[in-house]
Every structure is written in C-alpha cells, then in structure tokens.
Amino acid sequence: MKIIIVGAGAVGSYLAERLSADGQDVVVVEANPHTAEALNSRMDVLTITGNGAGQGVLKEAIGAMGDSVDLLIAVTDQDGVNALACHSATTLGINQTVARISDSALRSGLHNMGVKVVIDPDEATADELLRLVRLSGLSEHWEFADGRLLLVGAIVQPSSPLLEKPLRDLPTLSKRRDFLVVAIIRDGDTLVARGNTRVQVGDHVLMMVAPRDVQFAAKLLGIKTRIATRAVVTGDSRLARVAIRKLSEAWLSVTYISADRVICRKVAEDNPRALAICDDPAHPNTLGRLDLGERDALLALSEDDANNALVCLVSKALGVQMAVARLHNQHHVELLEGRGIDAAVSPRLLAAGSILRYVRRGVVHSVVTFSDSDAEAIELDVGPESPAVGLRMMDIDLPTGSMVGGIVRNMSPILPRGDTMIKPGDRIIVFSLPEHITTVENLFHGEEK
The missing domain is CATH 3.40.50.720 (NAD(P)-binding Rossmann-like Domain)
Incomplete structure (x- = not known):
C-alpha cells in the first residue's frame, strides 16, 4: 500500500517507522525542516518538507510514489491542517483519508471536507485508562466483538498457579474452558503460546477470556484485582x-x-x-x-x-x-x-491500531498494538475465499508466530481448541508477529489477486 503521512511528530514518526517496517511504501510530509531532517537521519523513508495541507506539496508527494496513493494520514498537532490535508488529498484523487482531530466541535461536517476517518489518540487512550482503573491489577484490557471477548494481560506474580507447568496442563487447573493464553512477552521477546510453553515469574502474559472469567484469569496470573x-x-x-x-x-x-x-x-x-x-x-x-x-x-x-x-x-x-x-x-x-x-x-x-485496520486486507474491525511488543491482535472476518474455511484449527497451516485467540460466531464467543472448525463469516481474533501478517491475511481473507 502507498501511504502519505502528514506530520512527523510523535504519532506521525511512529506510524512511519511501523508502516515502513511492515513493507508499506511511505512518504512523510513535515513542515518543520529540523523535524524532517531528524526523521530522515533515523529511518529510511522519503521526507518532503512543506505544508501538507497544500495541494502543491501533496502533488510532489504523490509524484514521488508514482502518481497513485492509497491512503493519506494527517496527524499534525493542528486540527485545521489535518482537515485541509484530507480535503486536498481527496481533490487530488486519494480515496481513503484519516485525520487526527482533537476538538470534538470540529468533527461534524468533516466528511464533506474529504475526511473519511477521524481519530483522537488521547480520547482512545483515556478510554483504555478507564477500563484499567475499573479493574486494577491488569496491564491490558481490550474488548473485541463488542465486548464478547476480552484480551487481558498482566505481569505474572510468584503466587501464580501457572508457574513451570506446560500450558497444555491448564485444563487440570480448572474445568473451565473460557480462557486461552495467546502470548508471553519475556525479556523483550514475544513468544506465541504453544502446548509446551511454560510460564515464568515476571513474564508478561496475554490471555483471551470470556467477560465473566476476567477475575479468574487474573488469579491464574497471581493478580489480585x-x-x-x-x-x-x-x-x-x-x-x-x-x-x-x-x-x-x-x-x-x-x-x-x-x-x-x-x-x-x-x-x-x-x-x-x-x-x-x-x-x-x-x-x-x-x-x-x-x-x-x-x-x-x-x-x-x-x-x-x-x-x-x-x-x-x-x-x-x-x-x-x-x-x-x-x-x-x-x-x-x-x-x-x-x-x-x-x-x-x-x-x-x-493511533497505530486505529490506522492499521485500514492497511490490513479484508474486513478488519480492529487492530491492537502493544507497548512492549511489535505483535498485533487483529479482529477480522473470515472471507468466503479463505483456504481455512471448513478446516479444523489443528489442520490449518498457521505460522509459528501467529495464533487464533478467539472466534465469534452467531454473536457467541468461542475460545478455539484443536478440533474447532473455521466457518465463513466467523469473526476471529488473530495474534501475530509482524513478519507473519501477510500469511495470516492470505489464510483468512484469500490471496491478493
């Protein structure tokens, strides 16, 4: 995908780094020459110095990408510049635009200016803070499929009953089947969970659960919520x-x-x-x-x-x-x-999670990124042409760095096991390392034609 990012501040520079590492073709437009120079010195992306709201600068950026751009992301710290950048982009033939807009009073009528998607990273972060405060002790608390499945995380404490046991033995700790360990982040490395994986004190564990079992999952991690x-x-x-x-x-x-x-x-x-x-x-x-x-x-x-x-x-x-x-x-x-x-x-x-859903192929409902890992949790619909349709989980050739953590079918949540079958229209939550995301897209959406 060919992407123009307007603004190289904290959000824009992070997006440029993440998207370019993901294999996307990225050009950054930045008005401040010193900021543009600093970005060029630390990452391999083309940076154009100028006002990203102006058509002349955007024409230069589009020309640098071969006269065809799929997405413009305007994330400067000025709402007006972001809205005008999207307006100019639409005029120049860019169909998908995303603007960072902080002032809620400005959001009505933006669609008429060419702003297709509005994001507010501070609002989204405040919502996450509210979820964490409501159940203190957890480091993550993400909702999928309108709250039917949750991804929770925490640092494993010495009192955890999971310690030094292979994950395949989890059913012996409880007859419940409404939780599933999907990943462990240890010393900066992300390990996608497997049956022989063992949990250690200090591990950052990510677990998919049904809403009614959040506190039970926390207890497994040694957390008192x-x-x-x-x-x-x-x-x-x-x-x-x-x-x-x-x-x-x-x-x-x-x-x-x-x-x-x-x-x-x-x-x-x-x-x-x-x-x-x-x-x-x-x-x-x-x-x-x-x-x-x-x-x-x-x-x-x-x-x-x-x-x-x-x-x-x-x-x-x-x-x-x-x-x-x-x-x-x-x-x-x-x-x-x-x-x-x-x-x-x-x-x-x-902000990255909000934008990545428009970069990933297929019908993607949400993308969650993590502060200590470059992995993603992607909530997407299984396409009718998916080669995984009709197969049991144990028969799907998933990369070792990815895992299906949850399925929502007919509004009901499923924590998948080896004999769970994938059906067309399933909404699934896939946890994946970045190098395997293209394979995941091909498996559940179908290969790009």
Whole structure:
C-alpha cells in the first residue's frame, strides 16, 4: 500500500517507522525542516518538507510514489491542517483519508471536507485508562466483538498457579474452558503460546477470556484485582485532561496534582467533582498526604517518560494499588513494567491500531498494538475465499508466530481448541508477529489477486 503521512511528530514518526517496517511504501510530509531532517537521519523513508495541507506539496508527494496513493494520514498537532490535508488529498484523487482531530466541535461536517476517518489518540487512550482503573491489577484490557471477548494481560506474580507447568496442563487447573493464553512477552521477546510453553515469574502474559472469567484469569496470573474508587492523575497534558473528564463522568473520585497553578485552576473549573491540588506530584510529601491504598489508581500522564516513571515509583512505595504511566519509549516499558509500573499506555500506539485496520486486507474491525511488543491482535472476518474455511484449527497451516485467540460466531464467543472448525463469516481474533501478517491475511481473507 502507498501511504502519505502528514506530520512527523510523535504519532506521525511512529506510524512511519511501523508502516515502513511492515513493507508499506511511505512518504512523510513535515513542515518543520529540523523535524524532517531528524526523521530522515533515523529511518529510511522519503521526507518532503512543506505544508501538507497544500495541494502543491501533496502533488510532489504523490509524484514521488508514482502518481497513485492509497491512503493519506494527517496527524499534525493542528486540527485545521489535518482537515485541509484530507480535503486536498481527496481533490487530488486519494480515496481513503484519516485525520487526527482533537476538538470534538470540529468533527461534524468533516466528511464533506474529504475526511473519511477521524481519530483522537488521547480520547482512545483515556478510554483504555478507564477500563484499567475499573479493574486494577491488569496491564491490558481490550474488548473485541463488542465486548464478547476480552484480551487481558498482566505481569505474572510468584503466587501464580501457572508457574513451570506446560500450558497444555491448564485444563487440570480448572474445568473451565473460557480462557486461552495467546502470548508471553519475556525479556523483550514475544513468544506465541504453544502446548509446551511454560510460564515464568515476571513474564508478561496475554490471555483471551470470556467477560465473566476476567477475575479468574487474573488469579491464574497471581493478580489480585480490585475496583478502584479513586484515581489520582498527574501531568500537564491534554491526555490528563481528557482522562479526568472521562473518569469523572464514570463517577470515580478524581484527584489531580500539578505544580502549575493556572492548569490546576482550569481543571477545577472544568471538572467540579475533581479535587485539584497545586503541588509537586513527584514529591513523597504530596502523595503521602493522600493516604494512598488498595482502592487507588495513580495515572502519570505527562509528556515526560522520566517524570511519569518517578511519580509511579513514589506512589507504589506509598502503597498505591495500581500505577499507570504514559510512556513513549518502548525500552522504558520493557525496563519498568512490573517493576514499579503496573501498566503503560501510549497514545501513538492507539493511533497505530486505529490506522492499521485500514492497511490490513479484508474486513478488519480492529487492530491492537502493544507497548512492549511489535505483535498485533487483529479482529477480522473470515472471507468466503479463505483456504481455512471448513478446516479444523489443528489442520490449518498457521505460522509459528501467529495464533487464533478467539472466534465469534452467531454473536457467541468461542475460545478455539484443536478440533474447532473455521466457518465463513466467523469473526476471529488473530495474534501475530509482524513478519507473519501477510500469511495470516492470505489464510483468512484469500490471496491478493
């Protein structure tokens, strides 16, 4: 697929790196020459310096791709530029466009301007934070097929009954069949689960479950889940403000801490039910006065990884049950998750997932990406021409780096086993490493003609 990305900030540069590594043909348009030069110095993509909302610059980008472009993604930090870029792209014959729009008041009528898909990474990240807070202890909590299947994750604790047992022995731990381990992330490597796979303390385990068995799955990982009643939010970022609004709307008690008096006053005015404290959120005395405990969740959401990590470490030392950090750097996630940080969130990962569904072939409903792995969980429909139709799971030649974690058939969830048969129209959730995604697409959609 030929893709133009307008904007080389945190989201745009990450998308460029991910999509180019995926084998897509990518051109980036960036107005700031220093940002464009920095992008060119660290990755092998063509970068054009200029205003991506202008037709002249976009014509240059289209010409560089051979006069045919499949998708334009506008993710600058300016809503107007993103909308105009999509309008110009549509005028120039690009049919699929995606715009990052932060101001909800601007979203109505955008389709008439050529914006086909609107994304808001901060809104999506705040929704994920709300799911994590509602059941603290888990590092992931993703819904598929309108909530009929869930993908949950956590760092395995010493009390886990899974330790040092091959996964094929899981049925001996319980007669339930409503959970399935799909992957283990260990020391930066992603291992797709197999029958002889053994779980170790400190592993990051991803498990597909039916909604009623989330707490049971958590117990298998040695996690004690609790519903948080108070969220303590830090960080002078839009994500922090959006999260406060959503948490307050869900009737959680919210405390916001910032050293900036102007921001504190604004948060208090916009969220009457939230308590705003003007103080240093990383100082032990500030957090100590809150009497943090088992029913609290700490959300460190500034733009600075180091600051977020420090706030989480201090809060854990003071007894907070759940500490979540916004982390940009994947190496920080690998180093800190499970060592003072219970979960990491990243708006750019959420943006990538929202956009990848339009890059993958077939009818794709959602794509989930992970902070400490380059794997994807893809929710897609099995096409009528799929060579897997009519075969049992044990007879399908899936790559070793991929696994079908769940099936929804006639609105009912299925956790597949070896004798489960694939039928046309099944909605499946496939966990796959990036090098096997094309094979997965061919298996369940049919080869590209």
